[in-house]
Amino acid sequence: MATGAASSRNRKPARIAADWRGVLARWLRRIGGVLLLLILAAGLAIWWAARWTPPREQYPIQGVTIGAANGVVHWGSIKAAGADFAYVMATDGTTGLDPMFARNMTAAREAGIQTGAIHRYSLCQLATDQAANFIRHVPRRADALPAVVWLDYDDRCPDRPTRALLLSELATFLAQIEAHMGKRSLIAPGPAFEADYKVTEGIARTTWLRRDFFEPDYGAHPWAMWQANNYVRLSGADGTVGWNVLRGEGEAP
Structure with a gap:
C-alpha cells in the first residue's frame, strides 16, 4: 500500500x-x-x-510628384497608371538641383504628360538667391504648368524667421520666378508650416495642400490641389510617389 x-x-x-x-x-x-x-x-x-488614389468620378484630373529618389522613371508606365500631369522636383534653396530634373521633364512631356517644376524654399537663404537658382535651371515654356513653391521645415535649416520677414521674402521670390515663367505660381505649405506662419492668409496664391487619405483641413481657403497619398507605388518608378488630385474639372493648374 x-x-x-x-x-x-x-x-x-x-x-x-x-x-x-x-x-x-x-x-x-x-x-x-x-x-x-x-x-x-x-x-x-x-x-x-500603396495603391489607393481618390475616386476618378470625384477628381477627374490626377497626377504625380516625382524626384530623383524615384530613379530612372518609365514615363509611359506612369501615363498608363492614370497620371494626367506631373510635378517634378527641380531646385532647392540657392544651389540645390534635382539631378533627374531635366531628364524627367523631357521624358514626361514626350509621354504626353503635362509638367511643372517644384522649388523647395529654404528659410536659411535669401529669396533673391533662391530665385536665381530656380531661374537658372527651369526654362520658361508656354506649355509648362505653374511653378510650385514647397514650404516645409528642413532639418538642415534651424532658422525660424518672423512671419513678417518670411512673407516679405516669399513675395520677393514669387515676383522674380513669376516674371521668369510668365504665370503665377502655386504655394504648397505643409500642415506644421502653415500652422506657424499662416502663409495662405498672407500670400494670395492658389494652394496645394497635403494630407494622406483624407482631404486637408488647414489653410485659409479651399485647396486647388491635394496631395492625397504620398505612399503610392507605381510600375515605372522606384520607391513611392506622391499622388495628387485637382479640385473640380478642367485642365491641370
Missing part, C-alpha cells in the same frame, strides 16, 4: 506539469494566431496604401 501511495504522489506532479505544458501550448497557438492575423492585417494595409 505504501508503495502504491508513493507512486500516486509521484504521478501528480507529472500530471500537473503535463497540464501546464498543454495550457502553455494552447496559449502559444492562440498568440501565434493573433500575431499572424496582425501581420496579415499590416501587410494588407501596406498593400492598400
